Each structure stands twice: as structure tokens, then as C-alpha cells.
Amino acid sequence: MKIRLENITKKYGDFVALDNVSFSCEDGEFFSVLGKSGSGKTTLIRIIAGLEKPDSGKVFFNDQDIAILPPHKRYAVMVFQNYALFPHLDVFENVAFGLRERRMPSAEIQKRVSETLRTLNIEDKIRREVSELSGGEQQRVALARALALDSRVILFDEPLSNLDVVLRRELQKELKALQRETGRNFIYITHDQEEALMLSDKLMVLERGSVRELGTPVEVYESPKSLFGASFIGLTNVLKFERAGKNSIKTETGLTLSLETEPTGDEFDVVIRAEHIKPSCGNAEKNAFHAKIKASYFKGSFFEYAIDVQGIRMTMIATEHLKKEVQICIKKFFIFSDE
Numbered sequence: 001m002k003i004r005l006e007n008i009t010k011k012y013g014d015f016v017a018l019d020n021v022s023f024s025c026e027d028g029e030f031f032s033v034l035g036k037s038g039s040g041k042t043t044l045i046r047i048i049a050g051l052e053k054p055d056s057g058k059v060f061f062n063d064q065d066i067a068i069l070p071p072h073k074r075y076a077v078m079v080f081q082n083y084a085l086f087p088h089l090d091v092f093e094n095v096a097f098g099l100r101e102r103r104m105p106s107a108e109i110q111k112r113v114s115e116t117l118r119t120l121n122i123e124d125k126i127r128r129e130v131s132e133l134s135g136g137e138q139q140r141v142a143l144a145r146a147l148a149l150d151s152r153v154i155l156f157d158e159p160l161s162n163l164d165v166v167l168r169r170e171l172q173k174e175l176k177a178l179q180r181e182t183g184r185n186f187i188y189i190t191h192d193q194e195e196a197l198m199l200s201d202k203l204m205v206l207e208r209g210s211v212r213e214l215g216t217p218v219e220v221y222e223s224p225k226s227l228f229g230a231s232f233i234g235l236t237n238v239l240k241f242e243r244a245g246k247n248s249i250k251t252e253t254g255l256t257l258s259l260e261t262e263p264t265g266d267e268f269d270v271v272i273r274a275e276h277i278k279p280s281c282g283n284a285e286k287n288a289f290h291a292k293i294k295a296s297y298f299k300g301s302f303f304e305y306a307i308d309v310q311g312i313r314m315t316m317i318a319t320e321h322l323k324k325e326v327q328i329c330i331k332k333f334f335i336f337s338d339e
């Protein structure tokens with residue numbers, strides 16, 4: 001199913017929750033919507049599901065404007081953060097619920113529910129009350145309930161955010177595998193940037209209802225278009241610079257970076273990812289500086305360092321175990337004119 005949103009705007013009174021949002025999600029794509037709390041993510045998928053009406057703009061499924069379709073005819077089903085299961089029903093009945101509503105014959109319901117529970121590795125819990133299940137198991141039941149329906153589009157509202165890290169990592173991989181196997185469209189809301197990067201074919205970053213980034217995870221990570229997108233994803237340093245010369249900029253402490261091309265403007269926000277600061281650089285390297293290590297944190301496969309470079313505090317990550325002083329070079333950074 002191809003999904004396309006065209007200039008969606010949604011207001012609550014004077015408050016603009018979504019401001020002219022457009023994107024498309026191709027058939028069988030895993031599309032994530034990433035943003036902080038209150039950025040409009042839930043409002044967006046509620047509009048796709050038909051639970052909320054936009055003030056302006058259109059939603060198309062396979063080029064059909066779906067404004068007139070009620071939620072149950074939209075081929076889209078939602079999976080919620082809080083599972084939204086029926087606590088008084090057992091696992092089987094929770095998954096069967098939507099199928100019964102669609103008047104599926106009971107032999108087929110039996111088969112469909114068993115198959116889906118098997119896929120999600122919870123077939124052995126089929127007759128258990130959902131209130132007796134762990135959080136991870138309840139979320140598997142919620143996923144099974146969505147998958148058992150024939151919906152081509154599954155809308156996920158932060159489905160894993162209530163789970164502990166280990167379980168979350170496990171279910172992330174299962175979700176991705178399920179999406180690949182079934183070829184359905186997953187539209188997935190998260191505020192976890194790592195989750196969005198690892199799962200998505202395409203992702204969109206929302207800030208206060210506006211689209212800041214849209215592209216593949218690699219595109220958004222490697223070539224962010226906005227200050228917000230650059231600083232929100234990854235471990236970053238966000239610094240103020242001003243023009244120093246034709247092809248150079250400096251901080252108020254005098255830390256000067258040379259650029260390939262002349263920038264436009266006089267004041268800049270610069271985003272430096274922690275991994276783009278490399279230790280052990282020679283003096284001859286471009287943008288090489290002497291740095292003092294102020295603190296180090298062992299993270300298992302790498303170290304995170306708080307460093308001081310000409311009076312500026314930065315975060316650097318490296319696999320090397322470094323002592324007090326080091327020559328670093330800044331290999332890459334993103335510059336945004338502050339106008």
C-alpha cells in the first residue's frame with residue numbers, strides 16, 4: 001500500500017499540532033516518525049488511522065483520498081504503547097476479537113489466531129488471562145492482534161517504550177523481521193533515535209509539528225538539512241561560531257575551524273558528532289587541536305570523553321584508552337547559518 005500525506009495541518013484551538021506535513025511511504029516500507037514529546041507524532045498517526053480529522057490536507061492510500069472512509073475501512077490498524085488489551089479476556093479472545101467483528105468463520109479464526117501466536121512465539125500462552133502476562137508478552141499479544149487482521153498498514157504508537165532495554169532490543173529485531181516477511185507497511189512512532197535508525201527504510205523527524213528531516217536513515221544521519229535534525233540524532237556537540245575569515249569560523253574563545261567553501265551569513269550553529277572528533281591526529285591535519293581530557297566513561301566497546309579544546313567543552317567517542325592530553329582533529333561537522 002502506498003501512503004501519501006499532502007499538506008496536513010491540524011490545530012487544537014490556536015495551537016498548531018501539525019504544520020503542513022507531507023510525505024509518502026512506499027508499498028512495504030518501514031517508515032518511522034521520530035520526535036520529542038509533543039511534536040505531533042500521535043496526532044499524525046491518528047489522522048492516518050481516521051481517528052482524528054485534519055484541518056486541511058489529504059491522506060491517500062494507493063492514490064485514493066481516504067477522507068470519507070471510516071477507520072475500520074482504512075486497511076490500517078493501530079498498536080498502542082499501553083497494549084490496549086482486554087484484561088478480562090484470554091490471549092486467544094484478545095487476538096480473535098477483531099476477526100469476530102469482521103465475521104470470520106470460527107474455524108478460520110482458530111487457525112489464524114494459532115498461526116499468528118506461533119509467529120510471535122506465544123502460542124503456549126493461548127488460554128492465559130492477559131493480566132497474568134509480562135509486559136513483553138502483552139506487547140506480543142497486541143502485535144498478534146494487529147497482525148492477525150489483514151490490514152496492509154500497521155500504525156505503531158511507541159509500542160516498545162514500556163519495555164526494558166533487553167526486551168526492547170529483542171522485539172525490535174522481531175518487528176523488523178515480521179515487517180520484511182509480511183511486506184506490510186509499518187508506520188512507527190518513536191522518540192528513540194537509535195530505534196528509528198536501525199528499523200526504518202525511511203524516517204521523518206518532526207519538531208513542533210513541522211517536518212525537519214525526511215529520508216533514509218543514512219541520508220538523515222550523514223546529511224541532515226536542519227539544526228534540529230543534526231543535533232537530535234546521535235551524540236552531538238552544538239556550538240556557536242561566528243565568521244573569522246573568508247573560509248573560516250571561530251568560537252568566542254578563538255577556536256577556529258577552516259571550511260572548504262565560504263559560508264553564507266556571519267553567525268552559525270555548528271553540530272559536531274562525537275565520533276567525528278578523532279584522537280591522535282598529526283599537527284599537519286586540517287582542523288587539528290590540542291585537547292585536554294576532563295573525564296572519561298568506559299562504555300564497553302568504546303570510551304566517551306569530555307574534552308576541553310581551547311576553552312570549549314566537547315564530547316568525543318573513541319575506542320582508544322586515552323590519558324590526559326591528546327591531539328584531536330575534527331573530521332566532519334554540519335554548519336547552519338544562524339539567521
Ligand SMILES: Nc1ncnc2c1ncn2[C@@H]1O[C@H](COP(=O)(O)OP(=O)(O)OP(=O)(O)O)[C@@H](O)[C@H]1O
Pocket residue numbers: 012017035036037038039040041042043044191
Ligand atoms: N485533543 C487535544 N486537544 C488539545 N491539544 C492536544 C490534543 N491532542 C494533542 N494535543 C497537543 O498537540 C501536541 C502534539 O501532541 P501529540 O500527542 O501528537 O505529540 P507526540 O509527539 O505524540 O507526544 P508524545 O511523544 O508525548 O506522545 C501536544 O502539545 C499536545 O498537548
